[in-house]
Amino acid sequence: MRAGPTNSLMDVAGLRVGHAHRVGDGYRTGTTVVLAPAGGAVAGVDVRGAAPGTRETELLDPRNLVERVHAVVLxxxxxxxxxAACGVVDRLADAGIGYPVAGGVVPIVPAAVIFDLGRGGTFRAVPDATLGTAAYDAAAPGTAPFPQRAVTPDGGMDALPPAGAEVPWGREGTAALGTVSGSIGAGTGAAAGGLAGGVGTASVILPGGATLAALVVVNPAGSVLDPADGTLAGTRYGLPGEFPLRPPAKHEVEAWHPQHEPSFNTTIGVVATDLTLTKAQCGKLAGVAHDGLARAIRPAHTMTDGDTIFALATCARPAPGHDTLQDALAAAADVFSRAIAHAVLAATGREGAPAYLDVFPSATEKRS
Known part of the structure; x- marks a missing residue:
């Protein structure tokens, strides 16, 4: 198998991703929006954590009415x-996108949250509808095409920051960075077992030509490291050449003693495909993606995590046969593990939550 052209969720044609954040003045948090094609996407969800914070997940039960969603908010x-989801709902409604009812439309926007309260210094400095609107605007059609650019608060355009770079525009900003991993959007204040967490994304082209991709916000109570050697656990599922890393030096692993914060965390994300799937099949796809979460994070699905994964099917390709569906399910776990590894590897370190390569610099060194 091989990655899609951008190795991101946006390799599933029709999906758009936008991020918005606030940093400073007590804030370190943000919002990420995944926009479905105009007609919506068939969706499912699987909630495994014992402390979820979610919206509209009951609608995705195959027994319930609504078949398609119009956006997902992380x-x-x-x-x-x-x-923050209210700002996305308003934008969709203004565009006439939603479930048709007498007198108008009702946008269907499931959402899930991570716990990052107080990580900028102020407990109630949290995303709101304005931030949701900003993330929607960054994702909406009409924002810059590939190579994408960052949209600054004054409306200007900044060069795309490199992976792992601090978002360059200060307290507040939005970014049409759907192909980039790191400390952006909903992952701005994320932490991962003492390391900096963030947003990660990855994709794969299945043998029959279909695309499967994932976007994840990595903020677990558990560790993202292999306890045997300190490697990022998710990298073992990487495609050839995807993660040019090696196990870090033993003395770096032995010296790593992460700070232990109160364990209210959560990892959330989206797995998507261009295949035609039913709601029930989307639910299964989300469930198998949780296997990838558990491979890359240990422990996962704890009492203080709200681990939630949404699955989207744009239905641009035909319904899969048995073998293609099996390929998609198998790939869902691996692509989610890879996205988790990209999130941690690209995250920007800060006080109390260093970057992976700040702690284990030898992971990129050549050794004889």
Whole structure:
């Protein structure tokens, strides 16, 4: 198998991703929006963590009415951050996108949150509808095509920051960075077992030509490291050449003693494909993606994690046969593990949450 052209969720044609964040003045948090094609995407969900913060997940039960969603919101702010979805709903409604009812439309926008309260210094400095609107605007058609650019608060355009770079525009900003991993959007304040967490994304082209991809916000209570040698656990599922790393030096592993914060965390994400799937099959796809989460994070699905994965099917390709569906399910776990590894590897370190390569610099060194 091989990655798609951008190795990101946006390799699934029709999906768009936008991020918005606030850093400073007590804030370190953000919101990420995944926009479906105009007609929506068939969706499912699987919630495995014992402390989820979610919106509209019951609609995705195959027994319930709605077949398609119009966006998915991933956000910081714990339960307070669910307000970010309101800004996305308003934007979709203004565009006439939603489930048709008498008198108008009702946009269907499921959402899930991570716990990042207080990581910028102020407990209630959380995403709101304004931040959701900003993330939507960054994702909406009409933002810069590939190579994408970062949209600054004054409306200007900055060069795309390199992976792992601090987002360059200060307190507040939005970014049409759907192909980039790191400390952006909902992952701005994320932490991963003492390391900096963030947003990660990856994709794969299946043998029959279909695309499967994932986007994840990595903020677990558990560790993202292989306990045997300190490597990023998710990298073992990488495609050839995807992660040019080696196990870090033994003395670096022995010296790593992460700070232990209160374990209210959560990893959330989206796995998507261009295949035609039913709601039930989307639910299964999300469930198998949780296997990838558990391979890359240890332990996962704890009492204080709210681990939630949404699955989207754009239905641009025909319904899969048995073998293609099996390929998609198998790939869902691997692509989610890879996205987790990209998130941690690209995250920007900060006080109390260093970057992986700040702690284990020898992981990129050549040794005889």
């Amino acid at each position: 956000t910081g702010g714990s339960s307070y951050g669910l307000g």
